[in-house]
Amino acid sequence: MVDRAKENAEEPADFEAAIAECGFGLFNLFILCSAIPCLTAMVFSASALSYVMPSAECDLDLSIVDKGLLHAVTYAGMIISAIPWGFVADTVGRRPVLISGGWLDGFFVLCASFSQNTAQLMVFKFFDGFIICGPFAVVVSYLAEFHGKKHRPYIMLFVGLCVSVGSMILPLLAYFLMPVDIYFKVGTLQFRTWQVFLAISSLPSFLCGLLHIFLPESPKFLMSQGNYKKAMKSLQSIYHLNKRKSRDSYPVKRLSDPTPDRSDDIDGKSSTIKERFGRAKKKFNEGLWQLRPMFSKPYLTISLLVYCLHFCQIMCVNSVRLWLPQIFATMDAMESLGANDTSMCAVLDHNAMAMSMNEEEKKVECALHHNPSSYVDNIIVSGIGLVGFLLIFPLMRIRVVNNHILKVFLFICIFLLGGLYFVKTALVTMIVSAIYLTLMGICATTVIGMSVVIFPTLMRTMVLLLIMTFGRLGSVSGNLLLPIFMQLGCLAPFIWLCVLMSIAFLFSLFLKVDDQQALS
Numbered sequence: 267m268v269d270r271a272k273e274n275a276e277e278p279a280d281f282e283a284a285i286a287e288c289g290f291g292l293f294n295l296f297i298l299c300s301a302i303p304c305l306t307a308m309v310f311s312a313s314a315l316s317y318v319m320p321s322a323e324c325d326l327d328l329s330i331v332d333k334g335l336l337h338a339v340t341y342a343g344m345i346i347s348a349i350p351w352g353f354v355a356d357t358v359g360r361r362p363v364l365i366s367g368g369w370l371d372g373f374f375v376l377c378a379s380f381s382q383n384t385a386q387l388m389v390f391k392f393f394d395g396f397i398i399c400g401p402f403a404v405v406v407s408y409l410a411e412f413h414g415k416k417h418r419p420y421i422m423l424f425v426g427l428c429v430s431v432g433s434m435i436l437p438l439l440a441y442f443l444m445p446v447d448i449y450f451k452v453g454t455l456q457f458r459t460w461q462v463f464l465a466i467s468s469l470p471s472f473l474c475g476l477l478h479i480f481l482p483e484s485p486k487f488l489m490s491q492g493n494y495k496k497a498m499k500s501l502q503s504i505y506h507l508n509k510r511k512s513r514d515s516y517p518v519k520r521l522s523d524p525t526p527d528r529s530d531d532i533d534g535k536s537s538t539i540k541e542r543f544g545r546a547k548k549k550f551n552e553g554l555w556q557l558r559p560m561f562s563k564p565y566l567t568i569s570l571l572v573y574c575l576h577f578c579q580i581m582c583v584n585s586v587r588l589w590l591p592q593i594f595a596t597m598d599a600m601e602s603l604g605a606n607d608t609s610m611c612a613v614l615d616h617n618a619m620a621m622s623m624n625e626e627e628k629k630v631e632c633a634l635h636h637n638p639s640s641y642v643d644n645i646i647v648s649g650i651g652l653v654g655f656l657l658i659f660p661l662m663r664i665r666v667v668n669n670h671i672l673k674v675f676l677f678i679c680i681f682l683l684g685g686l687y688f689v690k691t692a693l694v695t696m697i698v699s700a701i702y703l704t705l706m707g708i709c710a711t712t713v714i715g716m717s718v719v720i721f722p723t724l725m726r727t728m729v730l731l732l733i734m735t736f737g738r739l740g741s742v743s744g745n746l747l748l749p750i751f752m753q754l755g756c757l758a759p760f761i762w763l764c765v766l767m768s769i770a771f772l773f774s775l776f777l778k779v780d781d782q783q784a785l786s
Contacts, residue, residue, distance in 0.1 A: 272354035273350040277520070277653075278521060278522035279518045279520065279522065280519040280521075280522050281485065281486050281489055281521075281769070282414055282415060283518070284485070284501050284518045284521055285329065285412070285413070285414045285485070285486075285501070285504075286414045286415075286416070287501075287505065287516065287517055287518055288414075288501060288504040288508055289505075289508045289509055290413075290416075290417055290504045290508065291508030291509070292507045292508060293412075293503075293507040293508050294412065294413065294417070294508070296384070296419075296480075296481070296507075297408075297412055297481060297779055298409070298424065299427070299477070300403050300474070300477035300478055300480075300481060301408070301409055301425075301623060302428050303469075303470040303471070303473035303474040303477065304364065304368065304401050304405045304470070304471075304474040305369075305402070305405065305428035305429055305432060306428065306431075306432035306470040307368070307371060307372075307398055307401070307470040307471040308398055308402040308429070308432070309429055309432030309433050309435075309436065309476055310375075310432065310436060310467040310470060310471075311340055311371070311394050311395060311398045311471075312340060312341070312395075312588075313436055313587075313588065314375075314434065314436065314463070314464060314467045314735065315336055315337060315340070315534060315588075316587075316588050316589070316590065316591040316592065317436060317440040317444065317463070317591045317641070317644070317725055318460040318463060319333055319336070319591065319592050319639070320465060320591065320592055320595035320596075321444060321458070321459060321460040322387075322460045325458055325460070326383060326384050326387070328384060330389040330749040330752060330753065331749050331750075332384055333749065334745045334746055334747075334748060334749040335388060335445065335745075336384070336388060336391065336745070337584075337588045337589075337741075337745035338741070338745040338746050339388050339391050339392040339395065340391050340394055340395035340450075341395060341584075341619055341738045341739075341741040341742045341745075342392060342742050343391075343392045343393060343394065343395025343396035343397075343399070344394065344395045344396070344398070344399040344740060345735055345738045345742065346396060347395075347396045347397070347399045347400065348399055348403070348734065348735050348738075349729060349731070351363065351367075351399055351400035351403060351404070352403065352731060352773060354400065355400065355403070355404045355407070358416070359483050359484070359487055359488075360404050360407060360408040360411070360483065360484045360487055361408075361478055361482070361483045362475060362483065363404045364401050364404055364405060364408065364475070364478040365400060365475050365478045365479055366475070366476065367397055367398070367400040367401035367404070367474075368401055368471050368472065368473070368474035368475025368476070369471075369472065369475035370397045371394060371397040371398045371401065371468075371474075372468045372469070372471035372472035372474075372475065373468075374390050374393040374394045374397060375389045375390075375464060375465075375468035375471060376466060376468045377393075377459045377463060378390035378391055378464050379457075379462070379463075379464035379465035379468070380457075380461070381461070382455060382456065382457065391733040392412065392430055392519065398470040398471070401471075401474060402674065403734075405474075406421070406425055407484075408484055409421050409424070409425070411484040411486035411487060412484065412485075412504070413487070414553050423659060424723065426655060426659070426711060427652075427655070427656075429650075430655050431652065432470075432652055433651060433652075434645065434648040434649060434651075434652055436467075436648075436774070437591070437641050437644035437645045437647075437648055438645055439463070439467075440463065440591075440641045440644070441638055441641040441642065441645060442638075443459065443463050443466070444459055444460070444463060444474075444638075444641065445638045446459060447459065448462050453664070453759055458462070470687060474724045475483075482503055482504075483496065483498040484500075484502060485497040485501050485504075487596050487779065488522060494521045494676065497521055498518075498521060501516065501518065501521075502514075502516045515671060519769045568717075568720055569729060569732075570603060570779070571773050571776055571777055572713060572716075572717055572720070572729075572733060572777070573698075573732060573733060573736040574679045574736075574773055575713060575750050575770050575773040575774060575777070576713050576733050576736050576737045576740070577736045577737065577739060577740040578740065578746075578766045578767070578769050578770035578773070579706060579709055579710060579713070579737075579739070579740075579767075580710065580736075580737035580740040580741055581741065581743055581744035581766055582679075582683065582706070582744070582763050582766050582767050582770070583703065583706040583707070583710065583742030584740070584741040584745070585745065585748045585759075585763060586683070586686075586699065586702065586703065586763075587703055588741075588745065589639075589748070590644065590703075591644050591645065592615055593610070593695070594640055594641075594643040594644060594692070594695075594696070595640040596613045597640075597692040597695065598614060598639055598692070599640070600612065601692065608690070608691060608692050608695075609688075609689060609690045609691075610686055610687060610689060610695070610756065610760075611687075611756035614707040614756050615756070616753055626664070637731065637754040643696040644690065646696060646700065647699055647700040647703060650701070650704055651689075651703055651704045651707060653698065654704035654705075654707075654708065655704070655707070655708070658671075658708050659708075671708070671709075672709055672712045672713065672716070672773040672774050672777070673771065673775060675705040675706075675708060675709050676709055676767065676770055676771040676774050677771050678705060679702055679705050679709070679767055680764055680767045680771060682698055682701060682702040682705070683702060683760070683763055683764055683767055684760060684764045685698055686698055686699070686702075686760065687756075687757065687760040710737070713733065716734065716777065717733055726742070747762070
């Protein structure tokens with residue numbers, strides 16, 4: 267019996283068996299806590315300017331086109347850096363990307379807070395988007411690669427919850443900070459409340475870089491690189507923290523993976539940076555060759571449907587979400603000035619008139635934008651989104667719900683979006699917007715979940731990367747085109763967005779997916 271136990275211990279274990287032996291404990295809690303700042307930083311990067319804009323427009327004299335460009339540049343940076351970051355993460359590792367990406371993003375967000383004009387703010391927000399794309403994409407893989415089959419399904423739920431909580435923290439921070447009148451000078455530089463707000467929003471990025479210093483590299487990544495010695499040390503550290511036992515008592519003694527063991531080469535002088543990049547380049551080329559099915563039936567048609575659907579829906583949702591704080595601030599200012607009509611058309615007309623106000627009138631308008639009540643609606647919208655996420659996602663386990671939720675919600679959202687044109691009060695605008703953004707957020711997550719089932723393993727990562735890239739292209743396009751439609755008249759942006767929503771709904775009708783099918 268002793269010989270058999272010893273024999274079993276010496277048998278090589280694959281990653282799933284090895285990580286299962288580590289259990290779930292203190293280490294997993296620490297890695298989940300370390301991921302929260304990274305996921306929050308992504309939300310802050312994408313949305314912080316939405317809360318800054320009502321104040322910054324006064325100090326920087328922003329036109330409606332400038333506002334659209336400022337919203338778009340962050341997503342433009344994400345689009346450009348998506349594939350390079352993926353290559354770096356698969357070459358150098360997950361941990362270096364999370365550490366260096368966190369520190370670099372914090373630096374550029376801090377630089378954005380020092381901006382004295384529109385051009386500087388655009389440049390630094392572009393680099394903010396360029397950098398944060400890496401840590402955000404990598405942290406999901408990093409989390410998955412430290413958890414076994416038992417706990418991995420909950421990772422996407424955790425990511426979704428963190429994003430929802432981050433979306434709620436931002437308006438709460440704005441509620442307490444933005445109404446405070448801050449102004450000081452350091453040399454020739456002037457600093458106001460919105461710049462302090464941006465500086466504080468850099469903290470999650472810095473915290474992401476700091477916390478991941480204390481974490482090991484992903485054992486799955488190390489095994490895929492053939493570095494079994496380091497992977498074993500990583501797994502032993504997890505086991506030690508979770509089980510409160512010595513590293514030597516870790517029951518797995520040998521690891522197995524399709525990649526040959528290169529531990530000695532990697533530990534020696536022969537493993538140079540050039541050689542590591544050479545191996546990664548070879549794997550990248552092999553990966554591209556394996557993606558040939560993406561460009562043939564049936565996957566070509568399905569992938570194009572998914573890309574176009576996600577492009578349209580993200581263009582619509584971000585055209586509303588990123589402009590909502592500005593809309594609520596304007597509505598609050600109009601109510602304070604005694605306006606009876608706070609419809610969307612009245613808001614657009616008010617913003618158009620604001621450009622021709624004299625200096626005294628602009629000061630009054632800007633002072634009203636600092637009213638704390640203008641942020642309450644944003645907090646409620648984020649809160650409704652979080653509650654909706656918690657209520658709907660448990661129902662996604664029901665087959666009928668999962669298979670039809672996308673088309674049903676997209677159909678409802680057409681009327682919700684069109685209904686915003688007819689809304690006359692700030693309260694109804696807040697309720698309709700909250701329901702719309704909640705349903706659209708669930709639709710976006712559903713598309714990602716469906717794609718995991720539709721596409722085989724060799725195509726899955728690249729397809730998901732392309733889906734997110736098309737979504738970001740939609741965000742950029744939407745924020746560049748929306749100001750143009752706004753200048754054409756009140757009805758024009760609503761017709762345009764409703765047409766896009768209708769196209770997204772039509773695309774969803776052609777996507778027939780059995781969520782219970784096995785992954786290929």
